[in-house]
């Protein structure tokens with residue numbers, strides 16, 4: 645949700661409380677139009693999962709190159725791991741841990757799932773630390789260090805695909821139903837504020853740009869390359 649649309653919404657709410665209902669009809673239709681452009685907290689988090697999925701594809705390409713011993717530039721993997729740490733672990737997962745998990749536990753909803761997801765966040769951070777640390781060219785000189793890096797990346801991919809899919813299809817829809825529309829919108833604004841505080845005006849778009857550059861480095865950016873010739 646853009647800052648301007650949230651400001652518009654606040655102005656609209658103030659207008660509703662100060663004007664008589666007979667004057668509101670045209671403004672209601674305006675507010676509805678405005679509302680369709682807003683990004684709620686679940687959609688926000690799901691877009692971020694999309695970014696994470698693109699990083700998982702870079703990781704897979706990194707493993708393919710390491711195994712094939714061709715054009716292995718581990719700085720691409722390292723930069724990807726840095727995005728995972730700063731954007732996914734220190735921002736996206738913090739939002740889940742601060743705003744979603746405690747509410748689910750308080751209302752005794754999907755508690756077992758929440759516990760598993762939180763344990764996985766912790767495991768993910770350990771794996772990312774290993775990936776970041778071992779993603780240097782000198783790792784390739786040692787077979788055991790290379791195997792350690794490949795194993796950490798594989799474990800990360802294996803855990804995060806089901807992790808984020810479960811959040812998208814089970815956790816977020818349940819969480820959405822638990823909140824009033826007002827609470828849900830306010831949370832969206834909170835997420836947006838934090839995103840821009842941590843990642844500047846560009847926010848998520850800036851992160852996607854960075855991911856795109858990394859995809860280009862590994863020649864997996866061009867989507868048409870993935871279309872089968874049938």
Ligand SMILES: [Fe+2]
Nearest residue numbers: 737740761811
């Ligand atoms: Fe998560």
Ligand SMILES: [Fe+2]
Nearest residue numbers: 689740808811
């Ligand atoms: Fe998530």
